[in-house]
Amino acid sequence: MAAQQRAELWELSRRLIGFNTVSALSNVEAANYLANYLEESGFQVKVVRDDVKGVTKASVVAWAGPRVERGLIISGHIDIVPFEGQPGWKSDPLEMISDDEKIYGRGVTDMKVFIAQAILAAKQGSLKRLQRPLMFIFTYDEEVAGQGSKRLVGQLPELLEGYLLPEVALIGEPTNFEIFPAHKGYGTFEVAVRGQGGHSSAADQGLNAIDRMSQVIQIIKEVGRDLKARITPDNRQLFPENPATAFNYGVIQGGLAANMIAETCQLTTSIRIAPGDNVDAIIDELRQRIESEIAKPMRQIAPECGVTLGDFISVPPLNSPANDPFCDVLASVMGRRGERGAPYATDGGQFQTLGIRSYICGPGLIEEAHQPNESLPLTSFHQGQERIANLIEAWCVQPS
Ligand SMILES: [Zn+2]
Structure with a gap:
């Protein structure tokens, strides 16, 4: 990764970690920030606001590329699990910091850095080259039994104003780049x-x-x-x-x-x-x-x-075929195949109700998620963006 790209990734990740998007709070500020960033990068963007028990929350849907079939969704959740009252934190959970090996902060693994990597990976490849649609879906309340994506999937098809809903999705939960086609x-x-x-x-x-x-x-x-x-x-x-x-x-x-x-x-x-x-x-x-x-x-x-x-x-179970053209491309980018189910549920279960085949694969270890001093190895921090860029290139820019 070039120094300029590293600096951009650090800055966007740092900004996202800085928003306190604990599930019980409003995530609107973070959602608007993401929406502006995506709009400036050339995406069509919709922010979908919901009232959840008196708190305004928002999902972000953004897309680019031609109006054709076989698009790709890259999805992550904006909300984080609580940190207040969680013993063991050695630094401010909302301030992203790093040492020689890792970066630290609430959400570095689960899963704001993935969101930053995905957005920058798309920018890096230039949207004008897209042969197939690329869509981002960033949700709220994933940590509350996926209730944000549940509300979103109900309105997603009309929201796109005729743009075709992609059939496959990458959900970047922390798997250390292992691929999980299913979960309970x-x-x-x-x-x-x-x-x-x-x-x-x-x-x-x-x-x-x-x-x-x-x-x-x-x-x-x-x-x-x-x-x-x-x-x-x-x-x-x-x-x-x-x-x-x-x-x-x-x-x-x-x-x-x-x-x-x-x-x-x-x-x-x-x-x-x-x-x-x-x-x-x-x-x-x-x-x-x-x-x-x-x-x-x-x-x-x-x-x-x-x-x-x-x-x-x-959240419904997810069961996407392991034998699938998109899964093959994902496997060649990540250098491994996925046959096992993930031990946790994701927004992919809600997406499956629309017939979207979701695969879970992202940077970081699940053991780090929800922990004090949540961390992500610097190698995954930098490699993640490259891998997502390669996936976009292989599926959306130069499909075979
Ligand atoms: Zn998560």
């Missing part, structure tokens, strides 16, 4: 039990909410066991360590004191959904079993008691 979906839901209190000396006269929650957990376990019994060969290959759809109990709270019958209990659960499993059917089965086996008998004793299952929020 991810969802969360809450279960709330409302019981009937009383003195613990007459424990069997009340409706103990913690006790009923243990029955809910039993049902979730049984449904999980059934899912394990029907793992597909594909999922065994993609996720050799954890091939099945699986539940996790994340947070539980209930009751007030040892000598009282617990009146309430809440459980927050997550689910990792293997490609091919129908998550709506799984949640429906849970709902029906909880209703008939626990909630209904409770209401017969006391009508105000029962169990409620809250809204289900999810």
Whole structure:
């Protein structure tokens, strides 16, 4: 990389790290900055604003190149995970710094540097040479079960005003340039039990909410066991360590004191959904079993008691073909093939609902993401832009 390019990459990355785009906050300033930068670089740009619980958030969609088929989306998320109250930070998380080996700051790996690399890679190759469309999609709330891209995909086709939606996407999450054609979906839901209190000396006269929650957990376990019994060969290959759809109990709270019958209990659960499993059917089965086996008998004793299952929020699974012309080009640029699924969900799951084949591949190690002193090796910092430039060249400028 030439010194001038290095300086540009440093400056754009540093600016992006400087915006506090923790998912709970507005990312509009950062989105506008990206939009201006892309417009000045020659892209058509749309900023899509949404109101999320009173906070304005924005996604950026930008495109260049002829109105033909077989375009490429390069996508990343603008939001970052929180750092306040996270012990271990040795420097200001919003100020990008470096030593001889690495750069540091919240989002250097997950995934603002990738965004900077991609934009500069496109500029480096000159947009006038594009034979196929190149599109950037930068989202918000990826770290909140992909809710930003979920809203965006609903409006994306009309937003493009006749411009053809590309069929393939590169999602630059940190994989150390390994290619992942798939990942499990991810969802969360809450279960709330409302019981009937009383003195613990007459424990069997009340409706103990913690006790009923243990029955809910039993049902979730049984449904999980059934899912394990029907793992597909594909999922065994993609996720050799954890091939099945699986539940996790994340947070539980209930009751007030040892000598009282617990009146309430809440459980927050997550689910990792293997490609091919129908998550709506799984949640429906849970709902029906909880209703008939626990909630209904409770209401017969006391009508105000029962169990409620809250809204289900999810990112769908991703399952793009490993045998694919775009994946072949990506593999030759990165120097390796991808056959395994990623251990986390991405915006690619939402894109798949539009028929876009997404592949996850980017600079940095996933182990560094969400950590204090989040870092990216200087080699990945500089190589990333070259690799993305090579990919744009191979897919969009000189397609074979
Ligand atoms: Zn990420």
